[in-house]
Amino acid sequence: MKKQMILILAGMSILFAGCMQDNSADLMEDIKQSQTEGTFGAQRFSNNTDQNHAIRRADTELLTYAKEAGAYLEQTINQLEDLAPTFQEDSFQADSLHSVLSTIHSIKQNSERFHNIRIPHEFEGFHQIHIGFITELTDLERVIDDMREPVDPRQALNARVHYENIMISHKSMEREFMSLSEDYGFH
Numbered sequence: 336m337k338k339q340m341i342l343i344l345a346g347m348s349i350l351f352a353g354c355m356q357d358n359s360a361d362l363m364e365d366i367k368q369s370q371t372e373g374t375f376g377a378q379r380f381s382n383n384t385d386q387n388h389a390i391r392r393a394d395t396e397l398l399t400y401a402k403e404a405g406a407y408l409e410q411t412i413n414q415l416e417d418l419a420p421t422f423q424e425d426s427f428q429a430d431s432l433h434s435v436l437s438t439i440h441s442i443k444q445n446s447e448r449f450h451n452i453r454i455p456h457e458f459e460g461f462h463q464i465h466i467g468f469i470t471e472l473t474d475l476e477r478v479i480d481d482m483r484e485p486v487d488p489r490q491a492l493n494a495r496v497h498y499e500n501i502m503i504s505h506k507s508m509e510r511e512f513m514s515l516s517e518d519y520g521f522h
Contacts, residue, residue, distance in 0.1 A: 397455045401521045404461065404512055407449045412505060414438050415498075422498045427486045432479055439476045443469070457519065461511045468504035471497055 418438055421431045446469055454462050475497035482490050515521075 396453070397457060397519060398521050400452060400455050400458055401512075401516065401519075403449060403452055404458065407445060408505070408509055408512060410445060411442055412509075414442055415502060415505060418498065422495050427482060427491055427494070429484055432482055435479050436476065439472060439479070442472060443476075446472070457515060461508060461515065464504060464507045464511055468501060468508060471500045471504055475501060 415438075418435055421427070421435055424431075446465070450465070450469075475494060478490060478494045478497060482494070
């Protein structure tokens with residue numbers, strides 16, 4: 336009989352100890368949660384005008400950057416396509432080298448202006464691709480700067496490879512831009 340009583344008391348003490356597991360932090364969390372939830376557990380949202388303005392401002396910032404990015408992509412692809420015949424020729428001429436360099440300088444100036452615009456976090460991937468684009472553009476500029484008449488075929492091949500990499504980077508930026516435009520509804 337004594338063993339049964341001890342077992343019953345031990346079982347009841349374990350049961351009561353288990354029921355009293357809520358500590359004050361959990362209780363406070365439950366109170367906060369019940370205040371923010373509606374009658375049927377739906378999340379209540381505050382009607383804060385300042386928050387709404389901040390959201391609208393973020394959307395405006397995103398759309399402004401998207402507009403700049405679209406214009407930048409269009410301008411650079413036009414300039415890069417103008418260079419395509421130069422890189423399709425078997426050899427480079429001195430006047431074509433100067434034309435390529437002036438186009439590269441123009442693209443780099445536009446890139447610096449575009450790079451100085453505040454980048455929304457949604458465009459971080461686009462920005463990383465853009466950095467690769469600028470790196471390839473700088474490498475092409477260095478190769479073209481180093482070319483002397485007569486142009487070494489290996490230098491010409493190196494320049495073509497950098498040009499192709501620039502085009503691939505640009506296509507990647509375009510894909511990222513289109514993906515973002517589908518996700519956020521601009522374009």
